[in-house]
Amino acid sequence: MNGTKSDYSFNESIILQHVGRTKIANPDSVNLSFGFPAPDLLPIEALNHAASAALIRDNVDALHYTGGKGPELVKRWMLQRLRKFGIEADEDCYLAVYGANQGIELAARVLLNPGETVWVEASTYFNALHMFRYAGAEIEGFPVDHDGLDVDRVESALKQAVQSGGALPKFIYVMPNFQNPTGASMPLERRRRLAELAKYYNIFILEDDAYGELRFEGAHLPSVYSFAPERVIYLGTFSKTLGPGLRLGSVIAPNEVIRRMRCLTLDSPPSPVTQEILGWLLYNYDYDAQIERLNSRYRARRDAMTDAVRSEFGDAAAYTRPEGGFFLWLAFPRETDAGQLHRLAEDRGVSVVPGNPFYAAGGNSPFIRLCFSYCGESEIKRGVKLLGQAYFEHLNKL
Ligand SMILES: Cc1ncc(COP(=O)(O)O)c(C=O)c1O
Known part of the structure; x- marks a missing residue:
């Protein structure tokens, strides 16, 4: 169980630093961090049409x-x-x-x-x-x-x-x-x-x-x-x-x-x-069709990510295969410093979220959260490969 005495400012700064680094320092970074939907699956045309129809209807x-x-x-x-x-x-x-x-x-x-x-x-x-x-x-x-x-x-x-x-x-x-x-x-x-x-x-x-x-x-x-x-x-x-x-x-x-x-x-x-x-x-609008589109695309991305993790990390990273949602949670050996791993990964050009902001108690948590909804399969593959390189570089520094 975690207590409540967390280093909150540390968590906060990790998130802000992360957003800043991802957006400004490296625009070509593969974004496997925050949970954004796939941009091309957002129903822009339908919303555009709905906006004019609704405003005319309700004046x-x-x-x-x-x-x-x-x-x-x-x-x-x-x-x-x-x-x-x-x-x-x-x-x-x-x-x-x-x-x-x-x-x-x-x-x-x-x-x-x-x-x-x-x-x-x-x-x-x-x-x-x-x-x-x-x-x-x-x-x-x-x-x-x-x-x-x-x-x-x-x-x-x-x-x-x-x-x-x-x-x-x-x-x-x-x-x-x-x-x-x-x-x-x-x-x-x-x-x-x-x-x-x-x-x-x-x-x-x-x-x-x-x-x-x-x-x-x-x-x-x-x-x-x-x-x-x-x-x-x-x-x-x-x-x-x-x-x-x-x-x-x-x-x-x-x-x-x-x-x-x-x-x-x-x-x-x-x-x-x-x-x-x-x-x-x-x-x-066919909302069910939208959900089907999302789920079929995200299923393929989840599979691309789990395949890539298996081939890059072998037994070094454990995870639960999600049946839905946006995220894959990688559990590394206890001695892994996820904060350092996250920084090395960003330097190589892939953004990920380290484990500690997800715990009330903060501290080092040897986990990395990856998001599979935002990037396409080839980007996912490239991002996981970069993360793998960062991980083995991190091992050498231990
Ligand atoms: C578990 C969970 N709850 C709530 C939210 C935020 O949802 P909303 O955009 O509806 O405020 C998120 C977004 O990342 C989330 O992951």
Whole structure:
């Protein structure tokens, strides 16, 4: 488990330094770092058409504070779509937000007081760690294995907390589908058990499903929400399927939580114009075909990446083969200095993210996160080769 005393500024500077180096120092760098969708798969033409159609349809209403028909249409579409993940929610359990990130932030603001505890997966999405820290939370990490969050460990920690009079977490933040950064997914039984624990111990689960639609193989599994709607705050987003610049996502949660979130946003919804455009697009565009296009392209890129990793690293790097999402998480031998490896890789022209920002406790974590969504297969191959060279250079420096 990780404690909370992390060197936060170190994590932050690694991320900023990384972005700066990638963008400015080496424009030819192969970008296997941040989780961007494939640029040529973003539906620019359809959005362009939807924008003019929606603005004509709703005329000046679209430019008012609350917009025209768009927000209502997006809400209806979303509530229908989420049935695919076992989510049957009423309208008053829905809130449109500026992406899943705003959902995380609102959950932290609504549920947490400074000094209260949040449990997370170790490793986890670094922006969520940032927001929990900002809310003054104590953060504890629990291991992730090939099947996602280790729910046995969570269960025994809950039991122990009750027996010893220790603090129960206010909520557990979890990504059951294609976790960022490990790519692991929770099987059905773990989801069900986590939901049962939330009910039994009266705690919330913050279920971040940013990548849920991006499943390349196997059947979609029910969300944790579907087993305990009264105890789960579920987050969805259009960032990974239509484009992160839309800044549109959704929260599904018990009405009391939604009401408090709405108060905090002062009834200032995400851009009505964006919702106007999506309200048109979602009913006039084949969203399922878009998901199929993404999944078939990303499947090929995932395979190119795992093949390249096998041939460059052999047994030196272990990973869980993700069934979807954007990421491959490489685990190196314990003595690997991922910070140094990341710098050597950047010098050779491939950008990757080292493991430590994904842990509440920071420190050296011998992991590298690679993103396979953004670059084409040949770039992926070239990038992994450069990373392999950097790794063997790093070994020589040990
Ligand atoms: C797990 C996870 N949650 C949330 C987000 C952010 O989503 P949004 O763009 O909808 O704010 C990301 C983006 O990288 C993510 O990986």
